[in-house]
């Protein structure tokens with residue numbers, strides 16, 4: 192493989208694609224016989240956790256994760272295009288997700304871009320290998336969208352900070368070794384944002400108590416995380432006191448896909464409109480195939496146009512001449528567009544099934560084993576988590592169109 | 597299905613200069629001055645467009661054109677739509693494509709250099725409001741060395757300035773395309789429609805008893821295929837134009853939301869206005885990606901070659917998306933201007949009118965989605 196300096200040739204990339212594709216086919220795990228998470232927000236059992244942990248470790252050991260991260264931190268130090276190719280092949284072959292997403296996708300790049308050398312040494316490799324699972328402690332019971340108002344306190348006491356407060360909706364909070372934690376160090380600050388600080392905080396310390404919350408699907412996946420006089424080393428502070436908001440915003444840029452640097456791997460199982468069509472092929476309406484119904488056809492085609500446009504917009508985003516009116520539009524609206532599209536597509540997939548639409552996972556007669564019902568419910572993780580669609584629309588309106596707050 | 601989208605430096609230059617040209621020649625004040633004029637365009641602007649070579653872009657070099665792909669017209673159409681600039685460019689471009697695709701060499705050699713040089717022409721396809729009609733009541737009968745037509749055509753864009761009409765008619769039990777020159781028409785043959793979109797002109801064309809030389813019959817071997825392609829290319833031009841208009845409409849809305857105050861606050865801070873405005877932006881982004889995708893596919897095709905299935909899908913998707921985007925944008929533009937939006941003076945009326953006109957041209961969104969369903973779902977079934 193090439194060094195990071197030289198741009199790889201097309202034939203090198205083609206060879207790589209063939210190599211990764213062959214490896215994935217040989218190593219794609221067999222169906223474990225239990226439901227696998229579609230996203231990292233669906234890891235609700237030890238069984239699922241162990242399975243995904245083993246898979247991610249294997250992927251990393253083979254050199255297909257964190258390819259663009261420096262070698263000294265567990266990466267491969269090759270141009271990012273290699274990871275792009277590897278990810279595309281993972282999607283094509285249909286392998287499980289690389290589930291340690293908060294580490295791989297946002298804490299990792301954050302540490303890589305602004306962490307100290309010590310922090311990089313300590314955290315990055317274990318993120319890639321799935322040794323250390325990461326979670327995110329931003330939201331609180333009383334402050335979700337209004338993130339700048341979080342009240343969890345961090346008080347400096349000698350070589351420690353003492354944490355008190357409650358975080359909630361902490362994805363994988365019960366499995367995580369570390370949390371990216373947004374807490375208030377200065378309640379007196381004039382602007383609420385300026386009182387916040389950012390910590391790379393250990394979870395296995397006294398006074399940290401993550402309690403699983405049952406999701407709307409009946410499964411588990413996130414926790415309410417209580418901090419009661421929890422002591423963490425002062426060295427967990429990232430940057431300076433008062434820089435928490437800035438760092439949190441940078442993290443959200445990674446999370447919303449507006450900034451690059453992620454280690455790679457499949458963040459979620461890709462579901463496309465063709466899967467919906469496949470599911471609906473056997474459904475009848477008025478005694479005829481559903482797919483011949485003109486109203487249903489029109490709805491389906493609308494979704495197909497939207498899906499195609501999203502994928503083309505991904506290409507257009509790379510052509511400056513075609514993005515000059517609103518240069519940040521496609522990047523900043525990406526989460527809003529894709530999560531809302533996915534929601535409507537899944538909603539349709541359930542609604543169009545006729546009587547079968549009322550069945551759920553566990554019923555032998557459910558179409559696709561109830562996949563769509565569960566997927567529809569779970570999809571709200573993407574329209575609520577990471578900043579709700581309404582908040583995303585505010586961001587696009589204000590930062591892309593320049594509308595007033 | 598292909599998912600390609602590329603844009604060359606040459607196209608970027610075309611887009612840049614087209615944007616600049618249209619902005620300069622067609623400020624809203626100029627658009628408004630032309631609303632009640634006879635032709636709805638400025639002859640001088642048209643001459644300058646001709647001098648820039650726009651009508652010649654997709655005509656092969658052998659016939660006096662620039663020899664670029666049809667996709668090169670997309671940035672121009674988008675720029676014109678953005679400035680609500682109407683000229684006979686689209687009509688003339690489509691007439692040229694009809695001759696290129698259906699004509700014999702003699703037709704191409706005679707007509708294409710003229711059209712490239714700015715002679716206006718148009719296509720006359722409909723004889724009612726149905727873009728999905730599979731036959732036409734306009735009949736042609738052979739009569740020795742000439743052909744005699746009967747019936748009429750509707751919604752003929754730019755009929756008043758066209759030197760030639762490519763007319764869809766029925767001949768010997770099948771479709772045919774016949775070239776009718778304006779001096780072959782009766783004096784009162786062209787009856788202008790009252791237009792919802794006052795930046796556009798179209799007319800009824802009475803063809804009853806019109807006689808043309810048999811040599812004016814374009815090679816009819818695959819007239820239905822050519823007709824389909826003309827409608828797809830027309831749909832793409834309108835899609836590109838509508839995308840530009842959506843962009844301008846969005847700017848108009850955003851400007852108002854940033855300046856108008858009620859209850860002591862700029863109205864753009866109200867989410868009931870802010871969020872739908874973001875929807876307009878997202879719809880616009882989708883439309884823009886689709887029109888340039890179609891342009892990319894067309895540029896990869898040989899000039900005058902029958903459009904392949906991917907290109908058909910791309911043109912239909914572009915049209916369906918672009919007019920949905922513009923009808924939504926135009927509708928909200930009026931509402932979001934309040935009482936001002938209800939006035940003739942407010943520019944929102946220009947966009948809402950353009951929107952419904954564009955919706956109809958070359959088939960509305962349902963028309964195209966219905967055909968996409970056949971293309972996308974029946975092959976999969």
Ligand SMILES: Cc1cc2nc3c(=O)[nH]c(=O)nc-3n(C[C@H](O)[C@H](O)[C@H](O)COP(=O)(O)OP(=O)(O)OC[C@H]3O[C@@H](n4cnc5c(N)ncnc54)[C@H](O)[C@@H]3O)c2cc1C
Pocket residue numbers: 232326327328329330331332333334335336337359360361362363413571572573575576577578579580581582585867
């Ligand atoms: C599956 C899942 C996983 C999650 N994982 C994590 C995690 O790992 N770590 C973490 O920190 N958080 C996580 N979250 C929390 C998520 O970020 C918050 O739920 C989200 O930011 C919304 O906050 P809230 O729940 O307090 O809702 P609220 O902020 O109370 O919102 C309620 C409703 O009001 C709307 N609303 C609020 N403010 C406005 C406004 N200004 N304008 C318009 N509408 C508004 C919202 O859109 C929403 O519809 C997760 C959430 C989910 C669903």
